[in-house]
Amino acid sequence: xxILEAPAEVRPEEPAGPRRTEIPHRKAEVGxxxxxxxxxxxxxxxxxxxxxxxxxxATLLFGWLTPMTGFIGWLVISFIGFLAIYAVLSxxxxxxxxxxxxIMTALFYSAGAILLSALVFVLGFTVVRGVPALxxxxxxxxxxxxxxxxxxxxxxxIWHAIVGTLIQISIALIITIPLGITTAVFLNxxxxxxxxxxxxxxxxxxxxxxxxAGLFIYAAIITLVTHQRSxxxxxxxxxxxxxxxxxxxxxxxxxxxxNNLREASYALGTTRxxxxxxxxxxxxxxxxxxxxxxxxxxxxxxxSPVLLTSGVTAELNLNPFTGPMISLPLQVFDFVKSxxxxxxxxxxxxxxxxxLLVLALFLIARVIGGRGPGQLSDRQRRxxxxxxxxxxxxxxxxxxxxxxxxxxxxxxxxxxxxxxxPPKGNPPADLxxxxxxxxxxxVSTENPTTEESPS
Amino acid sequence: xxxxVTEVITSTPAAAEPKRRSLKSxxxxxxxxxxxxCYAAGGITVAxxxxxxxFLSGRAGEALSAAGPAFLWTQEWSPETGSFGIAAVxxxxxxxxxxxxxxxxxxxxxxxLLISEIVPGRVKSMLISVVDLMAAVxxxxxxxxxxxxxxxxxxxxxxxxxxxxxxIPVFAVTDASGAHVTEAGAFTSSAFIAGIVVSLMIVPxxxxxxxxxxxQAPLGEREGALALGSxxxxxxxxxxxxxxxxxxxxxxxxxxxxxxxxxxxxxxxISPIFSINWxxxxxxxxxxxxxxxxxxxxxxxxxxxxxxxxGLVLFIITLIINFTASTIVARSRSxxxxx
Numbered sequence: 001x002x003i004l005e006a007p008a009e010v011r012p013e014e015p016a017g018p019r020r021t022e023i024p025h026r027k028a029e030v031g032x033x034x035x036x037x038x039x040x041x042x043x044x045x046x047x048x049x050x051x052x053x054x055x056x057x058a059t060l061l062f063g064w065l066t067p068m069t070g071f072i073g074w075l076v077i078s079f080i081g082f083l084a085i086y087a088v089l090s091x092x093x094x095x096x097x098x099x100x101x102x103i104m105t106a107l108f109y110s111a112g113a114i115l116l117s118a119l120v121f122v123l124g125f126t127v128v129r130g131v132p133a134l135x136x137x138x139x140x141x142x143x144x145x146x147x148x149x150x151x152x153x154x155x156x157x158i159w160h161a162i163v164g165t166l167i168q169i170s171i172a173l174i175i176t177i178p179l180g181i182t183t184a185v186f187l188n189x190x191x192x193x194x195x196x197x198x199x200x201x202x203x204x205x206x207x208x209x210x211x212x213a214g215l216f217i218y219a220a221i222i223t224l225v226t227h228q229r230s231x232x233x234x235x236x237x238x239x240x241x242x243x244x245x246x247x248x249x250x251x252x253x254x255x256x257x258x259n260n261l262r263e264a265s266y267a268l269g270t271t272r273x274x275x276x277x278x279x280x281x282x283x284x285x286x287x288x289x290x291x292x293x294x295x296x297x298x299x300x301x302x303x304s305p306v307l308l309t310s311g312v313t314a315e316l317n318l319n320p321f322t323g324p325m326i327s328l329p330l331q332v333f334d335f336v337k338s339x340x341x342x343x344x345x346x347x348x349x350x351x352x353x354x355x356l357l358v359l360a361l362f363l364i365a366r367v368i369g370g371r372g373p374g375q376l377s378d379r380q381r382r383x384x385x386x387x388x389x390x391x392x393x394x395x396x397x398x399x400x401x402x403x404x405x406x407x408x409x410x411x412x413x414x415x416x417x418x419x420x421x422p423p424k425g426n427p428p429a430d431l432x433x434x435x436x437x438x439x440x441x442x443v444s445t446e447n448p449t450t451e452e453s454p455s
Numbered sequence: 456x457x458x459x460v461t462e463v464i465t466s467t468p469a470a471a472e473p474k475r476r477s478l479k480s481x482x483x484x485x486x487x488x489x490x491x492x493c494y495a496a497g498g499i500t501v502a503x504x505x506x507x508x509x510f511l512s513g514r515a516g517e518a519l520s521a522a523g524p525a526f527l528w529t530q531e532w533s534p535e536t537g538s539f540g541i542a543a544v545x546x547x548x549x550x551x552x553x554x555x556x557x558x559x560x561x562x563x564x565x566x567x568l569l570i571s572e573i574v575p576g577r578v579k580s581m582l583i584s585v586v587d588l589m590a591a592v593x594x595x596x597x598x599x600x601x602x603x604x605x606x607x608x609x610x611x612x613x614x615x616x617x618x619x620x621x622x623i624p625v626f627a628v629t630d631a632s633g634a635h636v637t638e639a640g641a642f643t644s645s646a647f648i649a650g651i652v653v654s655l656m657i658v659p660x661x662x663x664x665x666x667x668x669x670x671q672a673p674l675g676e677r678e679g680a681l682a683l684g685s686x687x688x689x690x691x692x693x694x695x696x697x698x699x700x701x702x703x704x705x706x707x708x709x710x711x712x713x714x715x716x717x718x719x720x721x722x723x724x725i726s727p728i729f730s731i732n733w734x735x736x737x738x739x740x741x742x743x744x745x746x747x748x749x750x751x752x753x754x755x756x757x758x759x760x761x762x763x764x765x766g767l768v769l770f771i772i773t774l775i776i777n778f779t780a781s782t783i784v785a786r787s788r789s790x791x792x793x794x
Contacts, residue, residue, distance in 0.1 A: 070608055070609075070610070070611030070612055070615075071608050072608050072609060072611075072612050073611055073612050073615060076612070097686050097689065098686065100686075100688055101686035101687060101688040101689070104688040104691075105573065105687070105688070107565055108565045108566075108568050108569040108572075108573055109569060109573075110565075111561070111562050111564075111565030111566045111569060112565075112566050112569045112570070112574075112582060114562060115562065115566050115585065115586070115589070115658060115662075116582075116585055118589075118655055119585060119588065119589050119592070121600075122592065122596060122597060122600045122655070123592070123596075125599075125600055125603075125604055126596050126599060126600065129603070178496075179496055179499060179500065182492060182493060182496035183493075183496045183497050183499075183500045185493060185496075186493035186494065186496055186497045187497070189493070190490060190493050190494075194494070194497060195497065197501070198497040198500055198501055201500065201501050201504045201505075202500055202504070203777070203778070203781060204504065204774055204777070204778070205500075205503075205504050205507075206777065207712055207716075207770070207773040207774045207776070207777035207778075208507065208716075208770060208773075209715070209716030209718070209743075209744055209766070209769055209770060209773060210716065210718060211716070211718040211744040211747050211748055211766070212507075212511070212716075212744075212747070212766040212767075212769065212770050213507070215747055215751060215762060215763065215766050216506075216507050216510060216511060218751060219510070219514060219759055219763065220506070220510050223756075223759070240503065240507065243500065243503065247500065271482075271483055271485055271486045271489075272482075272486050272489060272490075273485045273486050273488070273489035274485070276489070294587075294591065297591040298590075298591060300593070301591070301592070301593025301594065301595070301596075302593070302594075303593065303594060303595045303718070303719040304594075304718035304719050304744065304748060307718075307719070307748055308747075308748070308751055329593055329595045329719075332595050332596075332599065333595055333598075333719060333723070336599065336602070336723070344603075347599070348599065351593075351595065351596050351599055354593055354595075354596065355592070355593070355596055358591055358592065358593065359588075361591075362587075362588055362591055366584060
């Protein structure tokens, strides 16, 4: 190809004065927007037709032609029928490549659908089967102390198991949060040979089967030291399970903290400890909270370590150190061992309570963990802007410029006001403007990577 | 290294050759405390882990030395009479895990590709949340579902498979005399049903590892494949899957590790037996973790030691699998970055 030089055009006379950006005048007609994504009509019809044909084929096979039975078999047959008929229908209008592309896309979508429906079905099944127990308010406030297997659902409840779960998970969190996050900080901020060793060990710890963790606590603590099962032993077993999960998740979160924040902090002459406390941890706060909450959700649902360590009881036990203390998953396991239908319904009710608890924790984690490190919410950004304005006032107050006064208590700020209490009441609406006017240069009061000063 | 107080030794101007400044730094008090606390936390973590390992192997030693190498191939489990081994339970564990993998592998591979390649932004983050939520569902809930719903609905499928594929020895269901059995009672509580339930529990682990590996496939090569006229599936087959191979293998092995250690759902479904059962559709199987969960209560000190030995074997197996998996995943990641 030869590239022809474009003939020099006669430029229109430029208007005097500085050049400005102009929106070019459109001469050509703008047609309607072309649709690049949607599926052609006949392909839509192919999907619908194949689905209908697959269902019909399976129903025909199961109902009339062959002695096959069962819901799952029916689903499998109709899915295979759908795929085959869809392939045939597509091949009428398209080539081999397109047909395989469509079949594979259909397979991917159906895998996602299977997963989604399995999750919804498992959770929904549990909740629906548990409804007869859940509708009785006594289910949440009574214990099984006075209720036998044959008693109606209006007697007895799982209050003791709920309390047991909360006590055990609290103890486990008290152990694992400081230990886990400090270890993660150690892995990220200090490093070295020993840190690599610790990382290897904590990776190995994730491989520990939960039942073996329970067996360890049972053999080491219960048979040797306390000689009785207790809530505390169960909490220890849960801690052994949760610790590597929390270390790993926090490690990943801390690794995401941008290195230039750390370097900026060191460049200002801070110690390593203050860098971690005022830069690294606040920056990754939402991620750390998410890691802890997801670890909690895993820990709450663990049955096998608790099975060996906590013991089964029908009474409320508030003391984690003596006597058995049951938790929700173990209560579910215990209820459904009974052949009585009422006990099984109670089991489903307890399982539904557990599921709702996990779901609530999960939603909280999603809400908090939606942001990456360093991203601030509106409130945090306002606080950061306020902090910057305050710093500016402090600098002005200790230098030549006369201070801005809008509050008597803030007029005489000293040079050490970093840790001062925040000003009471709202700052005046035009604060930003006044600050900008006073300063020799306009100062950006909003810096998304600046955290609010430590309180 | 990065310490705030740097000792500066000033040299006198009279000296002909100025002394070298000492670059040694001395951490301030707060930093020393911080370092100590951090080292202590790491040390405690290691200590807990070592305590588990040392205690397990120490207590297991008693039973292992009593049983000798026969521990590996004895099928029955009666520590009281001195005849016990993990052949049957380990076989059951592996059977359940393999069945779970056979179901979970295609499911998670397709889901991971769906999430990373096909669906747009909002649906993508919703599906990621769904997978994460699935990982957080307690195993006792999956167990309930398996016992009270799946069991009854899977038995016809099992019957169908054993009727038409019974000529494959694994799928046959025979009684003691070798005759084929078809009544529903012979198909309950089988390794197949336990495997299906376990597969649902390992899919999330597998999917998220694979998804991360797929999303690292280089954009340039994807666009190259598309520009050469390949379809989306062609691009996935020639670019994404080869790049994500390490992720697929590593994720599958991590899932295998989880499947081997799964306890409660398996305990709820299976009916434990202590002999090797090749017929996966037939009633009766076992697993190491189920053995521990069912036998720990009535065990004597020696029985407990035997259970410890079984737990130790399980732990060593999952440890090897996990380390291999993370090595594979890490290697595949570094390979993708260098391109």
